Amino acid sequence: MAKSAVLGFPRIGPNRELKKSTESYWKGKITQDELVAVGKQIRKDNWLLQKQSGIDIIPSNDFSFYDHILDISVLFNVIPKRYSDLKLSTLDTVFAMGRGLQRDEIDVTALEMVKWFDSNYHYVRPTFSHDTQFKLVGSKPIDEFLEAKELGVITRPVLLGPVSLLFLGKPDNDSLDLDLLSLLPKLLPVYVELLTQLKKAGAEQVQIDEPILVLDLDSKVKAAYSTFFKALEAASTTIPSITLSTYFGTVVPNLEVLKSAPVETLHFDFIRAPEQINDVLTVISANQKLSIGIVDGRNIWKNDFETSIEFINNVIQKIPTERIVIATSSSLLHTPVDLNNETKLSDEVKDFFSFATQKLNEVTILTNLINNPKDVDAIKQLEVNIKSITAKKNSKITTNETVQKRLKSIDDKMATRASPFVERLKEQQKVFNLPLFPTTTIGSFPQTKDIRINRNKFVKGTITKEEYETFINEEIERVIRFQEEIGLDVLVHGEPERNDMVQYFGEQIDGYYFTQNGWVQSYGSRYVRPPIIVGDLSRPNPMSVRESVYAQSITKKTVKGMLTGPITCLRWSFPRVDINQESQALQLALVLRDEVQDLEKAGIKCIQVDEPALREGLPLREGKERSEYLDWAAKAFRVATSGVTNATQIHSHFCYSDLDPTHIKALDADVVSIEFSKKDDPKYIKEFQTYPNHIGLGLFDIHSPRVPSKEEFIAKIDKILESYPAEKFWVNPDCGLKTRDWDETRVSLTNMVEAAKYFREEYESKN
Numbered sequence: 001m002a003k004s005a006v007l008g009f010p011r012i013g014p015n016r017e018l019k020k021s022t023e024s025y026w027k028g029k030i031t032q033d034e035l036v037a038v039g040k041q042i043r044k045d046n047w048l049l050q051k052q053s054g055i056d057i058i059p060s061n062d063f064s065f066y067d068h069i070l071d072i073s074v075l076f077n078v079i080p081k082r083y084s085d086l087k088l089s090t091l092d093t094v095f096a097m098g099r100g101l102q103r104d105e106i107d108v109t110a111l112e113m114v115k116w117f118d119s120n121y122h123y124v125r126p127t128f129s130h131d132t133q134f135k136l137v138g139s140k141p142i143d144e145f146l147e148a149k150e151l152g153v154i155t156r157p158v159l160l161g162p163v164s165l166l167f168l169g170k171p172d173n174d175s176l177d178l179d180l181l182s183l184l185p186k187l188l189p190v191y192v193e194l195l196t197q198l199k200k201a202g203a204e205q206v207q208i209d210e211p212i213l214v215l216d217l218d219s220k221v222k223a224a225y226s227t228f229f230k231a232l233e234a235a236s237t238t239i240p241s242i243t244l245s246t247y248f249g250t251v252v253p254n255l256e257v258l259k260s261a262p263v264e265t266l267h268f269d270f271i272r273a274p275e276q277i278n279d280v281l282t283v284i285s286a287n288q289k290l291s292i293g294i295v296d297g298r299n300i301w302k303n304d305f306e307t308s309i310e311f312i313n314n315v316i317q318k319i320p321t322e323r324i325v326i327a328t329s330s331s332l333l334h335t336p337v338d339l340n341n342e343t344k345l346s347d348e349v350k351d352f353f354s355f356a357t358q359k360l361n362e363v364t365i366l367t368n369l370i371n372n373p374k375d376v377d378a379i380k381q382l383e384v385n386i387k388s389i390t391a392k393k394n395s396k397i398t399t400n401e402t403v404q405k406r407l408k409s410i411d412d413k414m415a416t417r418a419s420p421f422v423e424r425l426k427e428q429q430k431v432f433n434l435p436l437f438p439t440t441t442i443g444s445f446p447q448t449k450d451i452r453i454n455r456n457k458f459v460k461g462t463i464t465k466e467e468y469e470t471f472i473n474e475e476i477e478r479v480i481r482f483q484e485e486i487g488l489d490v491l492v493h494g495e496p497e498r499n500d501m502v503q504y505f506g507e508q509i510d511g512y513y514f515t516q517n518g519w520v521q522s523y524g525s526r527y528v529r530p531p532i533i534v535g536d537l538s539r540p541n542p543m544s545v546r547e548s549v550y551a552q553s554i555t556k557k558t559v560k561g562m563l564t565g566p567i568t569c570l571r572w573s574f575p576r577v578d579i580n581q582e583s584q585a586l587q588l589a590l591v592l593r594d595e596v597q598d599l600e601k602a603g604i605k606c607i608q609v610d611e612p613a614l615r616e617g618l619p620l621r622e623g624k625e626r627s628e629y630l631d632w633a634a635k636a637f638r639v640a641t642s643g644v645t646n647a648t649q650i651h652s653h654f655c656y657s658d659l660d661p662t663h664i665k666a667l668d669a670d671v672v673s674i675e676f677s678k679k680d681d682p683k684y685i686k687e688f689q690t691y692p693n694h695i696g697l698g699l700f701d702i703h704s705p706r707v708p709s710k711e712e713f714i715a716k717i718d719k720i721l722e723s724y725p726a727e728k729f730w731v732n733p734d735c736g737l738k739t740r741d742w743d744e745t746r747v748s749l750t751n752m753v754e755a756a757k758y759f760r761e762e763y764e765s766k767n
């Protein structure tokens with residue numbers, strides 16, 4: 001009989017209970033015991049739900065109050081001294097490492113947080129130093145195993161594997177020469193000790209995630225796996241059986257690593273990489289089990305049972321069902337909790353989706369269909385599923401002929417500006433007549449409580465559209481006057497009307513759908529509600545013209561229109577799987593192209609199209625898929641922005657990532673602002689030395705309440721000027737200011753503008 005398994009379940013609670021309670025705890029409104037009790041309740045509910053759904057192999061230790069990778073760092077005592085010195089409880093140490101702590105005499109910043117593979121989840125980077133002494137701190141995985149056992153659920157604890165833990169980490173500032181993999185021999189005994197303790201507590205199996213096996217790995221990393229496997233083998237009698245799991249891609253280029261791995265089960269993601277099956281089968285040894293990841297942990301579409309069954313049946317030709325596990329492709333962490341909480345979707349559309357709770361049923365039904373193909377109940381479920389899948393295929397909602405026709409009409413001309421940059425620049429200079437070191441901001445200004453209150457009132461219908469627009473106009477005016485007053489050169493309207501930079505546009509694009517409660521953890525207590533692309537995308541009406549035109553009408557200075565780029569709209573949504581991502585990006589590009597042209601027609605001469613998510617869409621491995629992505633991503637941006645005259649200035653903006661300069665250059669935007677304040681790397685600047693288009697390197701961190709002085713800005717600009725010419729130099733912050741408050745914003749921007757003026761005078765007096 002095949003077994004059913006889940007690799008991890010969302011821990012935020014069906015109604016964001018975890019967010020509410022952690023934030024209350026941080027504010028001192030509830031005690032640590034109260035917070036811990038909320039966590040316990042969520043875990044209990046999750047385990048019982050999975051049990052009731054009929055899942056055989058249920059995970060534990062997938063719960064976390066902040067980040068499960070941070071938890072495992074702390075568990076192995078990978079705690080930089082500045083945090084351990086604080087002598088906090090384990091949970092408070094976790095929070096201090098995850099989000100920094102400023103209280104009384106204490107002042108520590110947070111550890112670096114980065115994207116988890118190509119998902120929108122962020123993990124806190126394990127940060128190692130020469131002094132790192134591995135030992136077990138606390139007993140979270142064991143406690144949670146026992147907690148479930150008490151409820152009658154024997155779970156499979158989940159741990160990040162030791163090689164991934166080291167590989168995904170970084171050396172701390174005081175240990176930059178540290179070779180992380182060299183720590184493996186010291187880490188392994190502690191790892192084995194943990195496994196041994198789990199076995200003593202009654203765990204029969206443990207899931208060890210080694211997701212880096214889907215990346216490009218050099219021979220040193222591969223060798224680290226042999227070391228790891230030797231340690232497992234040596235301990236085999238005292239540790240539970242191991243499921244080694246990989247996800248988010250193919251392991252084929254690293255397959256030799258898995259040959260004769262001393263583990264009971266190997267798990268692979270056949271949603272992302274179904275084609276790897278034949279190669280994978282060659283490494284499964286005669287008594288090893290294969291865990292087939294076939295229910296998507298990264299997207300919200302209903303599983304197509306017929307296709308899945310066909311896939312599994314092909315495998316069963318080679319491996320008997322006793323050695324098959326049917327599982328989610330990855331943890332379900334990346335999907336919303338429960339579709340039943342959605343009350344506003346039409347029945348037709350709702351039937352297309354499956355959230356984490358529904359996916360549990362999918363895993364059990366598929367397992368039943370494999371184990372008892374004649375079971376009446378299972379057959380009934382299959383029939384219902386076939387009906388849904390067919391209904392979706394035939395649905396009128398997904399296709400729009402006009403959009404598809406237009407998509408085919410995209411040619412090179414549409415993706416190229418009328419003239420090269422140098423010529424455009426001449427025409428733009430005539431229009432804008434900007435000084436040296438032009439100053440601007442990235443778009444948003446503080447989203448005050450007042451703004452949120454009024455937006456809620458408008459959504460609830462307690463104020464009229466007119467009243468709301470008047471309110472927004474007043475906000476825009478306030479932001480414009482402020483920018484004029486401090487002497488910024490290119491102004492923005494401040495984005496007060498936007499709840500979120502993707503959702504705001506998505507809500508105005510046909511083909512997009514929204515949930516009320518489809519929250520997914522992005523990091524810590526920050527959750528996002530990704531919109532869903534269901535059909536071909538089109539724009540019934542202009543989306544941003546009213547606000548930009550209003551802003552421009554009340555000032556003589558140039559106001560920059562502000563749009564979210566096609567790749568960012570795509571990446572921060574749940575995409576379709578019935579057509580490829582390139583087509584979806586190009587559909588979005590056409591929508592935005594019309595918007596850009598409408599803005600131009602309405603007299604907006606400078607338009608910014610933000611692409612902060614360009615980097616995260618990059619395929620995990622080098623090669624064809626990656627270069628193709630870069631081509632179509634750049635093309636989508638250029639289709640969106642090339643329909644304007646030479647005199648219209650196109651800006652773009654990048655943050656959240658280390659974006660390769662060549663990728664930025666491929667977009668041919670006239671001006672690009674890049675998050676830079678924390679990077680500060682002269683090598684990076686030099687890459688732009690000979691690039692003719694203009695660049696604004698972010699001069700201050702907008703995630704921090706810290707206010708840099710004029711002198712600090714001057715020093716920063718001076719340093720950049722060593723590697724980057726004044727003629728192409730824009731002055732701006734790292735990103736939008738929506739999370740800051742007005743007091744900080746006022747002073748920071750004033751100092752920034754003053755610093756620009758200082759250099760302007762200095763350079764002008766030279767010439």
Ligand code: MET
Pocket residue numbers: 442443444501562610612653655735736737738
């Ligand atoms: C994450 S990038 C944000 C860009 C947007 N224009 C803003 O200022 O908020």
Ligand SMILES: [Zn+2]
Pocket residue numbers: 442612653654655656734735736
């Ligand atoms: Zn940004």
